[in-house]
Amino acid sequence: VLLLAEGALNADRFDRVLRPTRGGLEIDLSATTFVDPYGLVGICCLCAVARRSRVPVRVLPPVRRDVANYLARMGLAEALGQLGLSITLAPVRARALPTVLLPLQHFDRERVLDELSQLLHSAVGSEPATDLVLEALWELGVNAVEHSHAVGLVAAQTYRRGCRGSRIELVVGDGGIGLRQSLQGRHFVLDDLEAIRMAQGYLVTSLADEGRGQGLAVTREETLTHGGEFMVRSGSGLERSSSGGLRRRETVPNIPGTIIRVSLPCM
Amino acid sequence: MALVMPTPSHAGSRSQAREMFSGHRFQEAPLGIVLVDCSRQIVGTPSFLDELIRIVLVDGEALGLLLDNASERIKTNAERCARNRGVQDRLQVVVRPPPRFRGRFRR
Numbered sequence: 001v002l003l004l005a006e007g008a009l010n011a012d013r014f015d016r017v018l019r020p021t022r023g024g025l026e027i028d029l030s031a032t033t034f035v036d037p038y039g040l041v042g043i044c045c046l047c048a049v050a051r052r053s054r055v056p057v058r059v060l061p062p063v064r065r066d067v068a069n070y071l072a073r074m075g076l077a078e079a080l081g082q083l084g085l086s087i088t089l090a091p092v093r094a095r096a097l098p099t100v101l102l103p104l105q106h107f108d109r110e111r112v113l114d115e116l117s118q119l120l121h122s123a124v125g126s127e128p129a130t131d132l133v134l135e136a137l138w139e140l141g142v143n144a145v146e147h148s149h150a151v152g153l154v155a156a157q158t159y160r161r162g163c164r165g166s167r168i169e170l171v172v173g174d175g176g177i178g179l180r181q182s183l184q185g186r187h188f189v190l191d192d193l194e195a196i197r198m199a200q201g202y203l204v205t206s207l208a209d210e211g212r213g214q215g216l217a218v219t220r221e222e223t224l225t226h227g228g229e230f231m232v233r234s235g236s237g238l239e240r241s242s243s244g245g246l247r248r249r250e251t252v253p254n255i256p257g258t259i260i261r262v263s264l265p266c267m
Numbered sequence: 268m269a270l271v272m273p274t275p276s277h278a279g280s281r282s283q284a285r286e287m288f289s290g291h292r293f294q295e296a297p298l299g300i301v302l303v304d305c306s307r308q309i310v311g312t313p314s315f316l317d318e319l320i321r322i323v324l325v326d327g328e329a330l331g332l333l334l335d336n337a338s339e340r341i342k343t344n345a346e347r348c349a350r351n352r353g354v355q356d357r358l359q360v361v362v363r364p365p366p367r368f369r370g371r372f373r374r
Contacts, residue, residue, distance in 0.1 A: 110280050117277040121309055131340055134310045138279025142314065203351070214351070218313045218344070 006031040009039035011171075011231060011261055015238065015252040024056035032062045035070060037155035038231075038261050040104055041173040044079050044153050048175035049256050051083050052150075059087045074155060075103030082106055100124050100168075102156035113141040120156060124168065129266035132222050133170050136262045139215035140172035148176025150257065158266065167228075168266045173259035179234040192237030193249050200232065200239075219262065228264035273304045278311050284318035288327075298329035306336035306363065316341065317348040324354040336363040 002019040009017065009032050027043055029035075043059075050057045059080065062068050071077070072089040080087055100123045107113055117134050124130040137154065144152035156170040180195035187204070189195045198204050200220050205213030220241065223230045229242045236254040241247045272287055291298075301323045305311065323332045334345055342360040349355040 110282060113279060114275075114277055117279060117310060121277070126309065128340075131310070131338075134277070135279070135312045135340075138277075138310060138312045139314060142280045212317075214317065214348075215312065215314045218347075 002026045002028065004028045004031075005035075005039070008032075008034040008036075009043075010034060010036040011038035014039055014042050015233075018253045020253075024058065025050040027057070027059045029062040029067070029071075030060050032067050033064060035067060035074075037074070037157050037169055037171040038259065040071075040074055040076060040079075040155050041153050041171045041259055042255075043076070044083070044104060045173045045175040045257050045259060046255060047080060047083050047085055048150065048153075051085070052175065057085055059085060061087050061089060073097075073101055073103065074157075075105070079104040079106065079153070098160050100156075100158040102154070102170075104153060104155045106151050106153055107141060107145070108151045109145060110142060113138060113145075116141075116154060124158060124266075127267055128226060129168055129228075129264040132219075132226060132228075132264060133168050133262060136170055136219045136223070137172065139219050140170075140260050140262075143215060144172060144174045144176070144258070147182045148174035148257065150174045150176030166266050167263055169261065169263045171259065171261045173257065175255075175257040178256055178258055179232075192235035192254075193239070193251065194237075196232045196234055196237045196239045196249075199234075216260075223262050223264060226264055228262065231261040231263075232258070233260075234258040270298060270300075271302045271304065274308045274311070276307045276309050278308055278315040280312070281314050281318035284315050284322060287319070288322050298323060298327045300331045300333060301327075301329050302333045302335055304336060305334050305338070305341055308337070308341065311337070311341040311344060313344045313348060316345045317351070320345065320348050320352055320354060320358065324349070324357050325352055329357070331357045331359065334358075334360045336361065338363065 002021040005017045068089050069092045072092045077087050077089050102120055152174045154172045158168045160166050179199045180189050180192050183189050183195055199216055202217045203213045220230045224243045227243045231240045236251055238252045239249045275283055323329045337360050342362050349358040
C-alpha cells in the first residue's frame, strides 16, 4: 500500500490517499499539509499490520515545518519506534498551546488506559463532552484490549473555535482482527459493513455473557445525542454517523483492524 | 449485613468492578445492602456499572445497591444497566450536588 498524503491526512481523506502498490508499505508525508488524530492512528495501524506481516515499511517525513512539529508533538516518532520503525522529525520546544494534545500511545492493558484517562482528565477538566470522551476512551480501549488480538492505539486533541466550533476528538484504533471476525464466532456476519452495523447495536457481543455488548452502542448514542460525530472503520467498511440522524456507509480499501473516532462539541 | 465500598476515581472496566469484590465470598456471607461511595468517581462507564450490578444484584442477590454521591451521568448509566438486567427495583442512586460556580458573574 502507498499512503500518498498530499494535502490533508484526516478522517475525511484517509482512504482517498491510499494506493495499491507492490513491494511493501510506503507512507509518503512529504506533501502533507495537515494531519489529525485519525490520520496519525491510521498511519500507526497500517504500520503495525505491515510489521506483523513482515512487509517492508518506508516512512517519508513531511517537508512543511508546521506539520513536522505537529507530528513531533503528537509522538509519531516514538509510536513508530515501538513498532521498530523510524521517521526523522526535528525536536520541538515545549510551550503552552491553545489546544490540548494527547499524543499517540500504544496500550495493551487496562492500567495504561487508567493512566491515559487521568492524564486526559487533568488536561481537559470536567464538562459533559469531556466526561463522555473519558467514557469513550475506556469503552473503546477495553474493547481493543479484549477483542482485537493486537495492541491498541489512541490519540486525542481539542480544537478551539475552528470552522466547526470548539470540539474534542478522540481516536482509538488497532491493527487486529476487526469487528467481522470478532463477531463471527456467535453471529452470522455478511461483510464488514454488516459487522459495523451489528457492533453498534445494543447487547451484540462475541461473548457468551448476556448483558455484554453495550459499550460501543452507548458511546455512539451519547455522542450523537450531544451533537457529535461517530465514525467506525473496520476492514473494508466505514460508517459515519452524526447528530440529526445522518448515517453514511461506504466500502473502503481493506485494512485489518478497527479505527473509531469520536468528535464532540465542547466549551 | 451492609457493605460499604469506595469506587476507583476512573472506573472504566469490568475487571475494576470485579476487583472491588475480589475478597468477598457471597455464598458464605450473603449481601444485604451494598453502599457504594461514588464521591470521588470521575468516570463510571456503562461496562463498569453493568458488572457492578451483575455482581451485587444478579449473582450476589443483594437486597439493594445504593450508589451514593454519584454524578448525573453515573445515575443515567446505572439505571440503564439495571433495567437491562431487570433489577431496577433494587437499585437506588443518590446524586451529588453540582459543583459550586467559582467564576465571576458578568454584569
